[in-house]
Amino acid sequence: MRMSEKPVVQIDHAIHSLGPCNYPSPFPLTTRAGLRTTHFVHDRAGVALDSAPWEGSEAKPLLLERAGPRERLFFNPGVTRVAIVTCGGLCPGINNVVRSIVLELSYRYRVQSIVGIRFGYEGLDPTTRLPPVELGPEVVNRIHKEGGSILGVSRGKHEVSRLVDQLVQDKTDILFAIGGDGTLRGARDIHQEISRRGAPIAVVGIPKTIDNDVLFVDKTLGFDTAVEFAREAIDAAHVEATSARNGIGLVKLMGRDSGFIAASATLASDEVNFCLVPEVPFRLDGDFGLLASIERRLAQRGHAVIVVAEGCGAALVGQDSERDPSGNPRYSSLGSDIGVHLRGAIQEYFNSKKVQTTLKYIDPSYMIRSVRANATDSILCDELGRNAVHAAMAGKTGVLVARIHGTFAHVPLEAATLGRKRIDPDGEYWRSVLESTGQTPLI
Amino acid sequence: MRMSEKPVVQIDHAIHSLGPCNYPSPFPLTTRAGLRTTHFVHDRAGVALDSAPWEGSEAKPLLLERAGPRERLFFNPGVTRVAIVTCGGLCPGINNVVRSIVLELSYRYRVQSIVGIRFGYEGLDPTTRLPPVELGPEVVNRIHKEGGSILGVSRGKHEVSRLVDQLVQDKTDILFAIGGDGTLRGARDIHQEISRRGAPIAVVGIPKTIDNDVLFVDKTLGFDTAVEFAREAIDAAHVEATSARNGIGLVKLMGRDSGFIAASATLASDEVNFCLVPEVPFRLDGDFGLLASIERRLAQRGHAVIVVAEGCGAALVGQDSERDPSGNPRYSSLGSDIGVHLRGAIQEYFNSKKVQTTLKYIDPSYMIRSVRANATDSILCDELGRNAVHAAMAGKTGVLVARIHGTFAHVPLEAATLGRKRIDPDGEYWRSVLESTGQTPLI
């Protein structure tokens, strides 16, 4: 699906490069003369930011630099020292990326020094770190068969200069940072501090956020797998709802600022009646509000299925004065408790109306975050890992690697961290959700 | 992934339209004033055929018409008569498309006459047909939970004029044809015959081929699911290979003209050593041929995993004269038996060398074709079905609906049936496969 119709920021940042590339690539693209074979990718190859223009439009398309192996390298593979760090919450596919980076570096570039930082940026901070682990093909061989991160993850802020001190002290040449919004902002800051110091260290990010909310990026790794399992949760809610008289199935899914998982799982299931996402305001009360709408649905069909993204608290608007006189919880601060809050509100509403209902509440988040990547995500992870290696070995830095309209590209970290990708309530994607659920504006 | 780097045909066909649109859309896009809401799609909205141009290129991008609901309709929904036909081999997601077409027509456009043609074009041919079945929300409600086609499928050619006679006799306004290469060529022929007769019947195709070989199309429906299960077959082959001394796992996958399933499953598994596809020639014999390459692999690592697409017979070149004196099978005619042939050749080779090996052969095709669509495919199917309805109701005809670089578009059937999408052996996608397997040219 096409999820980000109108990116609100401009890419006016050049791709950062550490300098001239003095080493030939060992990449075996032309090993046997006379045979057709793949080509190196040239820096002038581009990827259009907007793939769906209007006929007759004269606007020059904005281009990103295409990812892929370069003919010349900045780093001398034989002496390059690489570190990999994974941060943030778990997400299917982290181990796949780690494995692909290690295999590409080891087997294709013959890099011999690769370490894994333990437990996120915490492992780069001299005040909290555990020693890193050596990584090689033997260590990573089977890790893509399981979810999680063999390196461990953590959240939390660290003093950037301390992290750079550690990188310099370890003589690290390349840092691969796998993570979401916070991680990529951290990588951007590390990159900027390195630039200030003039150190020849490449920083390359790989966007990993189960919420799929990274600007410009088609899909972040793990998103497809998350939607697959989120569909199972909705299927379960649907079975529970249809097996009870006035049965209500309520599923809370991941999505703090963007409702992509909720919306895509709704489309995949095609059995949801109300899909609530942070981007689209809704009310509980009033004739058009959620509660009355559920009541009408129960009267007509005898059951209802509701999906709510965890960040929906801020989308809850204008509480009835009767229900919310003064000191009530501010919904914007509900955080991940919006599901529990909604459950309570629905039960209270029907109790007050003396309508007997059976509500089942499902919160599958940690069962989803920890599963193995499905095939589609495994391919994505593999290509992200390998393209990140190509970028870093050619001296690209301060970039993330991402698939955009089907092609892998380099995106400056400064640009990617200017905001978040969100569902456009006017766009085609949300229209599909509305067609699937049949829901009217809940406001 | 980006699979079709260089489409070899030009789209110089205009989109066919049955005529002026005299009916307003009942589509509820603006039901409540003052609210932000989704828009109808304008006919001048486009989708770029090439989303990855070179920087500085002055070439004007070719555009396709964007899919989506139109503000004005050619058909009057209340009296429109619709038929749906599914043809060819099974593929995950057929029922999802049928269901989405029926639900969109029924709930959103309020069309009341929808029938399902039984067993493919056979059900439109007066000499072979069974009566069609009435379709409505109750009938299709649960069908997306299972694989297969509730309408039934068939292969085989039928006299086009007889099929059009039947459509005219049934007073059909819209025919949705869900199928692959043969089906879409059939739809094109039916559309052309209808045009010749000047009949106001819309023909809209939905590309369904598990091989993913339809020109211009990102992915055909069912492909992602097929890759998911193909990966399981490869995982099984890998387990068998590593559990035996000199173990060889050989997996034959779908792909008559294009090796996309074999290649993508190879990437998803990341444990394949040799991936054979119709687009890339290979030899069995000789120092660089497959057999000697397997032998080297066994000597080094003790096991090997091989994936072969069923259409690889034609890619087998230059048989050794010793092995193939005169009357041998022509490999181009091996059809789906290439797996059995390879198994025999490998066993014979190692027997003749007195090397003890254990070969396990896996052919999972019919277990893959019949499964339920995964979440990603379910979303694709849902959007294809709904966009096909939008196109037909607006009088578009002779088109297929497809996702191109992430956006849904209309593609003229004449253009889409000019050839097949194939892996570009010089392109990025095949390069990823080579990086994953580490295989050298087998020739």
Added chain:
Amino acid sequence: MRMSEKPVVQIDHAIHSLGPCNYPSPFPLTTRAGLRTTHFVHDRAGVALDSAPWEGSEAKPLLLERAGPRERLFFNPGVTRVAIVTCGGLCPGINNVVRSIVLELSYRYRVQSIVGIRFGYEGLDPTTRLPPVELGPEVVNRIHKEGGSILGVSRGKHEVSRLVDQLVQDKTDILFAIGGDGTLRGARDIHQEISRRGAPIAVVGIPKTIDNDVLFVDKTLGFDTAVEFAREAIDAAHVEATSARNGIGLVKLMGRDSGFIAASATLASDEVNFCLVPEVPFRLDGDFGLLASIERRLAQRGHAVIVVAEGCGAALVGQDSERDPSGNPRYSSLGSDIGVHLRGAIQEYFNSKKVQTTLKYIDPSYMIRSVRANATDSILCDELGRNAVHAAMAGKTGVLVARIHGTFAHVPLEAATLGRKRIDPDGEYWRSVLESTGQTPLI
């Protein structure tokens, strides 16, 4: 596994029978003379209640009546009227049982009148009922492909005489009651009321409780499937725990009075460090209590996985006076909130010790209850359904059908409802759990 080493109640109830069997079975066991074929089951065929005696023991084994088709029937199939009711919480396999009962009655016995009661006993109570639905092969054909109950379920008590009035008024001959403890006690009461009235109505129960806590019964339907999915929840918790520094995974599983799901999922996963069940008392505090034990585990291994059955509140003993001075929650009343309570206690403990931990809490219950039956459960459901039909047609009443040491038998409802099956803390099954977790007594 062998779960009920020492049933604490004696079976001193005879099997109830409605009377002499005047009709020949239409069951096609001997359709063609001279061939070896299966036999009808004789009423004197037994099933031993204790299959693991001591050598030299002289005790006469207690026998149950073996289930299976009888040569003579009490009911005349052509005019028999059957009703099926499903009650209690959802459980994988309910639809399978309904389907097997209907298919066996329709295809094998040629019974023509079968109805499904809507939403449990509520549908038998004239004050609350919706009309029953007609059931036949066409209706039930595909229902075993999905979880839930097509008839709907409910909990809650109903006046027994009203239910029997309705049965009598509907001229029901046979009532099949599929459900757990409450349902079976309800069936027993209905049976006793019918007996008091001398009505010739057979009542046959099928034990369905996801907790697996029905006396004498090897496994209740859905239990195997529940364990399969509970293992996935534990796997997720293990991935989360090992991916964080001092990571703790806490999984709450079903089990109000008996911890079979928690214990079996622990064995199946083999990655649990602490398994808490209602049958085995434990403390939070003290040197040997859970909290200090987790702390030791974290110090040694860096992560811990804990499984708790929902009914464990009552097993929590002797709170430290310091922590629990006066008005604390009584743990025996914690109900399904024991997981939330434990999460709080663990977090508070480590916070107070200034030990940084990351705890992920998983409660998969409604995702488990609603899934489709796995193969093993499907077989069990099929055989339960068919044997229930055999029993009822032969006039057995006041019984449930169950598999005992691998053979199907009739158990008087009076005996089966005398108590619940529980884990024997001295027995082999719990010893296996202790060997798997390595946990010491937490007390």
Added chain:
Amino acid sequence: MRMSEKPVVQIDHAIHSLGPCNYPSPFPLTTRAGLRTTHFVHDRAGVALDSAPWEGSEAKPLLLERAGPRERLFFNPGVTRVAIVTCGGLCPGINNVVRSIVLELSYRYRVQSIVGIRFGYEGLDPTTRLPPVELGPEVVNRIHKEGGSILGVSRGKHEVSRLVDQLVQDKTDILFAIGGDGTLRGARDIHQEISRRGAPIAVVGIPKTIDNDVLFVDKTLGFDTAVEFAREAIDAAHVEATSARNGIGLVKLMGRDSGFIAASATLASDEVNFCLVPEVPFRLDGDFGLLASIERRLAQRGHAVIVVAEGCGAALVGQDSERDPSGNPRYSSLGSDIGVHLRGAIQEYFNSKKVQTTLKYIDPSYMIRSVRANATDSILCDELGRNAVHAAMAGKTGVLVARIHGTFAHVPLEAATLGRKRIDPDGEYWRSVLESTGQTPLI
């Protein structure tokens, strides 16, 4: 299910024991005085061979020795040397058993010397062996997450005295042999040769055959998982059959001498029309034969699903003289090609009758053999592994460990290898299959 109603052999062999038990068990059953805890198992505890006697029968039940931890050990754990070998075809759960043996020996008995023999008995034969691998908790920690055998397997005969020479030379105290019929006969021979030499080496078998055909044993490990996946193959065949006009789905499943997988998968799927097993003779030709029966089924219902066990060739009887004049293939030698043979016979039959059919043939065997054990099998494997360790440490030898009517017992290898468990065509289990398929005798 109860699969072996009438074992045809008597257990008149005593359990072999290496001698008096001089060492106390370190097993922590009574670590803290005053607490209820599990007990050691006494040698006089039994398991009844027949759990379903007739009422009034005076026959003394035959008892087997119950498995479990003994209070006194024959071997001194600190100096015991253990070897594990896995043989035969792959089967889900082998790695689980290996892991449980290693963990039980390491963590519970504190045994420090454990090796894994490579590639079956081949690794014990000095003429073919690779060096064994050291096994410990770190090595086996994650292996239960994947199918296959980390030790590797092989088939083939070896000189018994050479194997025993190697065991003696390696100073092995205990050999655990995990495998099926051939493996257990090999273990029996090794045990007998060891006895002849008077060496104090314990040989303990764990029955692993996907066919589930080991005498006395409820279920062999991997069987449940195999049935789960075999059901998927049947589901696929059913989808293919119902999606085509006169569609036929034909599935070949494992089962050389016994049809348990075919029969149980038939019950689990409940959509099979003809189930063919080695134990029940059938004809292709004639009015009651398979071909005419399929024809009748197609005429009535339009599709048919057939399951055939690979060993059914021998069950094919009395070929028509017309079809089988002289030199035809002897069906008893068809081996695993019975599926291919049946496919040909069915296609030829309908071609000759000018009936158009669509037959899809599915052979899932290697996809089934290599998957991870499901939860039920994981529990079984865990308990088998641990009970095998208990048996061996107490000096039991020449036995296999198995679950019988739900309780684990020791069975003398001499008795277990006297024959194979087979479906009783007169018994309850096969009757269930007949009720599910509705098939009449095909003869």
